[in-house]
Amino acid sequence: MFKVLIVEDEPPIMRAVKNAVENADDDFSVERCCINGKEAADILEKEDFDVVITDIKMPLMTGIELAGWIYKNKPETMVILLSGYQDFEYARKALEYKVFDYILKPVSKDKVKNLTERIKTELNKNSSVRTIRNGEKYIVVMLACAGTYLLRGSDVLMPGERFWADDTINEIMNKILLPSEQYVFFNTNVQTERIIVISTDTIKRQEVIVQDFASNLKGSLPVTIMYMAGVKFKDAGKSVPVLREQLIKRLILGHSQIISCNAPTDTFDNMANPYSKEDIELVASAIRKGNEQSVKESLGRILFSMRDSQATQEDVIGLLNVILDTYTLNYPDKLKRKNSSVKREIVTAVADFTSYEALLEDTASIFMTLRSNKID
Numbered sequence: 001m002f003k004v005l006i007v008e009d010e011p012p013i014m015r016a017v018k019n020a021v022e023n024a025d026d027d028f029s030v031e032r033c034c035i036n037g038k039e040a041a042d043i044l045e046k047e048d049f050d051v052v053i054t055d056i057k058m059p060l061m062t063g064i065e066l067a068g069w070i071y072k073n074k075p076e077t078m079v080i081l082l083s084g085y086q087d088f089e090y091a092r093k094a095l096e097y098k099v100f101d102y103i104l105k106p107v108s109k110d111k112v113k114n115l116t117e118r119i120k121t122e123l124n125k126n127s128s129v130r131t132i133r134n135g136e137k138y139i140v141v142m143l144a145c146a147g148t149y150l151l152r153g154s155d156v157l158m159p160g161e162r163f164w165a166d167d168t169i170n171e172i173m174n175k176i177l178l179p180s181e182q183y184v185f186f187n188t189n190v191q192t193e194r195i196i197v198i199s200t201d202t203i204k205r206q207e208v209i210v211q212d213f214a215s216n217l218k219g220s221l222p223v224t225i226m227y228m229a230g231v232k233f234k235d236a237g238k239s240v241p242v243l244r245e246q247l248i249k250r251l252i253l254g255h256s257q258i259i260s261c262n263a264p265t266d267t268f269d270n271m272a273n274p275y276s277k278e279d280i281e282l283v284a285s286a287i288r289k290g291n292e293q294s295v296k297e298s299l300g301r302i303l304f305s306m307r308d309s310q311a312t313q314e315d316v317i318g319l320l321n322v323i324l325d326t327y328t329l330n331y332p333d334k335l336k337r338k339n340s341s342v343k344r345e346i347v348t349a350v351a352d353f354t355s356y357e358a359l360l361e362d363t364a365s366i367f368m369t370l371r372s373n374k375i376d
Contacts, residue, residue: 002123006033007040007054007066008082013105017053017082020112028116037061041069049077050123056083064097071097078119082107140206141236142196142227143243146219148313149190149251150351158351160192163219169194176212181205195240203230207260214258221354222256229262251313253306253353274305275319284327287367288334296364299323303363307356320346320363327370336372 004021008014018030031049034040038060040052052070056063067079079097084105100122103111147160169185177183177198185196196213200206206229217223226243239261246261279302286294306316324342328335349362 002028002050002120003048004028004030004051004053005040005043005049006030007035007037007052007058007063008033009035009055009058011035013055017107017112020107020109021053021116024109024113025116025120027120037063037066037069040066041073044070044074044077048074051078051080051119053080053082056081067097067099078123080115080119138203139197139199139231139233139236140203140210140227140229141231141239141243142198142210142213142225143193143240143247144196144213145190145193145224145226145247145251147192147221147223148253148351148353149192149247150347158192159221159354163192163221163223164194168217169196172213172216173198175216176209181209197236199233206230210258214256222252222254224251224257224259226250226259226261229260248314249312252310253313253316253350253359254356255310273315273319274309274311275302280323280326281330283323283367284330287327287370288331290368290371292364292368295367296360299364299367300360303356303360313350313353316359317347317350320350323367324370327367334372335370337370342366342370 006014006017006021008017014033014035018033021028021030028051032043032047034043036058037054040054041061044052052066054063054066061069063081063083067081070077070079079099081099081102082105083102100119101115103115145160146163147158150158173183178200181198181200183196183198185194187193188195198206198209200209210225210227210229214223214225224247226247228239228243231239242261246259250257250259279298282298283295283302286298302319303316306319311319321343324339324346328339345366346363349359349366352362353359
């Protein structure tokens with residue numbers, strides 16, 4: 001929600017502007033109204049607003065003078081000038097004080113709707129430097145995953161479980177946080193992960209802490225950190241499913257990452273597969289012939305291409321399942337195991353990932369169990 005202060009010395013116009021703003025966009029709330037720039041400056045000294053819409057011609061302190069005061073004292077606040085006067089001097093001063101826009105009376109609903117859309121775009125773009133307002137608890141929520149993830153329950157001891165065995169998080173937080181900053185962390189039902197919630201003064205500071213946390217992690221495993229900054233404390237729980245969804249889509253095997261989920265994008269949806277149908281057929285054929293060295297060579301070419309293209313964990317599992325399904329379709333009479341049990345082993349092998357070389361050894365061994373020894 002974006003907080004708006006309206007400064008206008010004519011009450012009918014003040015009410016009209018207030019109604020127009022609040023009817024234009026539910027994300028804007030007119031929290032205060034006042035009748036001159038001096039009163040507005042007094043309010044702004046005690047309280048923060050995202051947007052100030054101010055008339056130019058007012059007693060005690062004009063809108064231009066108020067814009068200058070805001071420019072010096074509250075530079076993160078966006079200023080909109082409102083006037084019935086088309087005057088170059090006003091426009092020149094508006095540019096000097098970096099006023100966002102200048103609108104002429106009468107203000108129509110369409111003008112305000114267009115304005116709020118542009119304001120929202122600009123405020124969201126600059127959200128990393130917006131101060132957290134009014135003492136309302138805003139936090140950053142991090143999902144930190146060591147190594148890979150495992151979506152289903154398993155008895156396998158994943159490498160990432162050992163990563164968090166020591167009091168790693170407490171040590172790092174005590175090192176990087178200021179005395180006024182607070183944090184809490186939680187285990188999830190996936191032992192390779194931790195959820196970390198941090199309360200700070202600004203969103204910019206939240207993002208600095210995420211970077212500092214990542215740079216202080218020690219260990220042989222890559223760590224993927226998904227985070228959402230500027231979250232209301234009461235909405236912390238709602239952010240976790242978003243972080244989890246993006247982790248599943250975007251975790252790259254063998255690479256550490258820090259990814260903001262404030263505006264999540266499906267980065268890998270259009271990534272071209274670095275292998276062909278013929279590559280898959282070669283692996284399936286090698287499995288049928290029972291030549292483990294050939295399986296490793298043909299499978300290795302594909303896996304190392306996936307590594308070079310920074311494939312996601314999801315993509316690697318998809319590749320291995322395609323190989324399995326291709327073998328099943330091409331050589332049904334040469335199959336001695338059910339696909340479902342083999343796919344569980346593939347998921348476990350990827351979950352136990354430490355390197356592509358180790359993954360090649362594990363998956364080649366799994367594929368070699370597919371072949372039936374029936375005589376042709």
